[in-house]
Amino acid sequence: xxxxxxxxxxxxxxxxxxxxxxxxxxxxxxxxxxxxxxxxxxxxxxxxxxxxxxxxxxxxxxxxxxxxxxxxxxxxxxxxxxxxxxxxxxxxxxxxxxxxxxxxxxxxxxxxxxxxxxxxxxxxxxxxxxxxxxxxxxxxxxxxxxxxxxxxxxxxxxxxxxxxxxxxxxxxxxxxxxxxxxxxxxxxxxxxxxxxxxxxxxxxxxxxxxxxxxxxxxxxxxxxxxxxxxxxxxxxxxxxxxxxxxxxxxxxxxxxxxxxxxxxxxxxxxxxxxxxxxxxxxxxxxxxxxxxxxxxxxxxxxxxxxxxxxxxxxxxxxxxxxxxxxxxxxxxxxxxxxxxxxxxxxxxxxxxxxxxxxxxxxxxxxxxxxxxxxxxxxxxxxxxxxxxxxxxxxxxxxxxxxxxxxxxxxxxxxxxxxxxxxxxxxxxxxxxxxxxxxxxxx
Numbered sequence: 001x002x003x004x005x006x007x008x009x010x011x012x013x014x015x016x017x018x019x020x021x022x023x024x025x026x027x028x029x030x031x032x033x034x035x036x037x038x039x040x041x042x043x044x045x046x047x048x049x050x051x052x053x054x055x056x057x058x059x060x061x062x063x064x065x066x067x068x069x070x071x072x073x074x075x076x077x078x079x080x081x082x083x084x085x086x087x088x089x090x091x092x093x094x095x096x097x098x099x100x101x102x103x104x105x106x107x108x109x110x111x112x113x114x115x116x117x118x119x120x121x122x123x124x125x126x127x128x129x130x131x132x133x134x135x136x137x138x139x140x141x142x143x144x145x146x147x148x149x150x151x152x153x154x155x156x157x158x159x160x161x162x163x164x165x166x167x168x169x170x171x172x173x174x175x176x177x178x179x180x181x182x183x184x185x186x187x188x189x190x191x192x193x194x195x196x197x198x199x200x201x202x203x204x205x206x207x208x209x210x211x212x213x214x215x216x217x218x219x220x221x222x223x224x225x226x227x228x229x230x231x232x233x234x235x236x237x238x239x240x241x242x243x244x245x246x247x248x249x250x251x252x253x254x255x256x257x258x259x260x261x262x263x264x265x266x267x268x269x270x271x272x273x274x275x276x277x278x279x280x281x282x283x284x285x286x287x288x289x290x291x292x293x294x295x296x297x298x299x300x301x302x303x304x305x306x307x308x309x310x311x312x313x314x315x316x317x318x319x320x321x322x323x324x325x326x327x328x329x330x331x332x333x334x335x336x337x338x339x340x341x342x343x344x345x346x347x348x349x350x351x352x353x354x355x356x357x358x359x360x361x362x363x364x365x366x367x368x369x370x371x372x373x374x375x376x377x378x379x380x381x382x383x384x385x386x387x388x389x390x391x392x393x394x395x396x397x398x399x400x401x402x403x404x405x406x407x408x409x410x411x412x413x414x415x416x417x418x419x420x421x422x423x424x425x426x427x428x429x430x431x432x433x434x435x436x437x438x439x440x441x442x
Contacts (some may be wrong), residue, residue, distance in 0.1 A: 004317055006186055008329070011390050013037065013316070013341075014189065026185035033391050036341035036372060037389045038196075038312045043174050043419060044199045044338055045306070046225050056200060057164045058424040062154025063177060064133070064143045072282035073151050073275070074246075075128060075144075083125040083183055085110060087118040092183050095122035127180045129193075145179040152176075154275045168289055171202035175308065184430060185316045187260050189309045196308035203289075203299035204263050206273070210250070212302045217252050220266055220304050224254065224311075227317050228396040229338035233257040247274035254408070256314045259416035265314055266306035268424045273298040315339055319392060325417065333392030333413055337438040340392040343371040344431055347384050349400040351377035360399040363409070363424060365392045371431055389414060395434070397427060 008014040013034035017027035031040055050058050070076045082095035086103070093101045093111045103114045112119050116261060121343070129145040146152065153172045160172055175198050185191045204212045217236060224234055239251040248269045256265040276287040276298050290296040319333040337343060348366040349358035357377060364375040376384045378385055381398070396412040403409055412419045422430055 001189055004259065004313075004320060006272055007333075007390065008316070008319070012386075013337040013391075019389070021409065023188050025091060026182070027194065028189060028192065033341040034312075035228065037315075037335070037339060037392075038308060040140045040339050040341065041311050041315065042196075042198060042308055045223075045308075045311075046173065046175065048286070049171070049200055049225075049439070053171075055166070055169060056173050056178045056202075057129065057154055057160060057166065059156055059172050060176060061149065061156060061174060063146055065146060065152060065155070067141070067143055068282055069151050069279075070128065070144055072278045073154075074278075076126075076271075082122040084111065084122050085120045087120065125181075125183060126184065129179045134139075143378055147180050148178050149174045149176045149197045149199045150201060150304075150305065152274070153199070153207060154279055154287070155283075155303075157203065157276060161289065167291070168205040169208060170269075171200050173198075175199075185260075189313045190258065190260065190263065191405075198306045198308050198311070200304050201271075202302040202304075205304060206297060207272055209300040209302065213250055213268065216302050216304050217268050219255075220268060220306070221254055224256075224265070224314075227315070227339055228334070229256070229314060233314075233318055235260075245269070247271050256310075256318075258314065258317060266304060268302070268304045271301040271303050273300050275301060280354045283326070330386065330389060330391040332414065335394075337393035337394045337435050340372045340394055341372065341392045342388070342391060343435065344373045344395045344397055345384070345393045346373060346375045346387040347381060347388075347396055347398045348377055349381055349398055351381075351384075352378065353401075355404055356384060356399050356401070359403060363397070363427065365430060367431070370428060387411070394438075395431065 010401055011033060012031040015029045015031050016023045017029045018024045046058065049056050056366055060419060080428050082096045085092050088281065089103060089105050100112050101111055102108045102116060103111050105116060107114065111117060124414055128147050128216045131143055131145065133141045133143050153174055154174070160166065171177050176196065177194065177397050178197050179194055184192055185193055202212060221234060221236060225231060233253050236254050237251070237253045244251055251267060251269040253264045254266040255262045269411065280287045281313060288296050288298045300374070315335060316333070319335045321334055323330050323332070332347065344367065346361040350356055360377070361375060364373055367373045377390065394414050398410040403424070408421050408426045409424055410419050411422050411427070411430065
């Protein structure tokens with residue numbers, strides 16, 4: 001993980017947040033390439049969920065919802081972790097995970113086993129961030145930053161059902177920020193207090209729930225494979241009955257083999273009719289489907305819930321590679337072209353050659369309207385190749401002295417290192433074809 005963190009900082013993917021003030025624990029800022037890549041991950045998810053389907057529509061609900069939403073969902077009363085404090089080192093630990101925690105004092109042992117440990121009794125700690133609406137805190141209304149995006153979908157079920165002219169089975173997809181006051185965040189982007197979710201609630205007739213649950217487990221695994229995750233690094237873990245949430249009749253996690261070991265990348269749950277019934281009870285508004293012939297029922301819900309940050313991290317880890325080329329080590333991110341932050345780099349062979357630079361700038365300007373490209377003129381050509389390899393750019397397009405005479409360029413493939421000579425007029429078509437081929441290949 002240290003290697004990935006170092007690459008992310010060195011090449012402008014992710015920076016520690018508030019670094020000039022000493023940083024803020026488990027908070028990160030996405031830099032230029034990180035923004036581009038994460039946006040590509042979210043766009044690929046929305047493409048698969050909404051653009052390529054007829055049965056899913058999009059939503060973007062508010063970050064702050066009515067407080068009663070979280071009472072109905074059970075978050076106010078039950079969204080907590082059991083915590084233990086140490087009176088000596090002043091650190092806080094999860095009571096249900098003490099064996100995997102480490103005391104910060106030497107010798108570093110699990111809490112309670114050190115010579116100076118003095119632990120409190122376990123107590124519940126609510127994970128929601130609380131704030132106040134109103135000009136004066138004392139007289140304002142207490143609200144919460146949402147700990148998940150799902151509830152914003154459930155409370156809009158009736159609106160979407162009417163306006164989008166949908167009937168079950170259909171889904172509502174949403175990408176957005178969520179906030180959890182995690183006590184033990186860590187492992188880079190894997191667990192943070194502010195994170196982005198990609199969730200879809202798929203509403204189905206009750207007798208079709210099991211069938212759709214199996215469908216979405218397979219479909220979501222196929223999505224990660226489609227965009228380059230190696231099959232050996234992804235597995236499905238079925239939850240035991242003792243692990244299931246009170247509302248779930250079945251849950252499976254897609255786990256990825258991160259540098260920290262196997263860990264949850266995405267969860268797919270059969271939530272039954274719990275959420276719609278809860279919001280019906282608390283709001284007084286019936287959330288049900290009524291057919292034209294008078295049949296009525298509360299749909300069951302299948303929920304594929306992924307983290308955009310965890311997906312970003314998985315793609316980054318899976319793409320990282322080191323190899324030796326011509327006696328020199330090469331670090332390369334073999335990102336799927338649809339996920340890669342930059343699709344093509346335009347490189348004049350001699351960065352200080354005015355004629356080559358002018359031709360390169362003209363080509364970059366032409367392509368920029370269609371692809372995310374980068375004009376790179378700083379340093380020797382070999383160093384620029386290596387820089388583009390490390391940010392995962394699939395293709396490098398070199399302008400040389402011959403280009404000024406034959407109007408052709410050399411296109412270098414990141415993975416195979418093969419080079420082909422292409423007329424400048426045909427570069428856009430070549431990139432279009434290669435991007436299309438990569439995107440349809442599963």
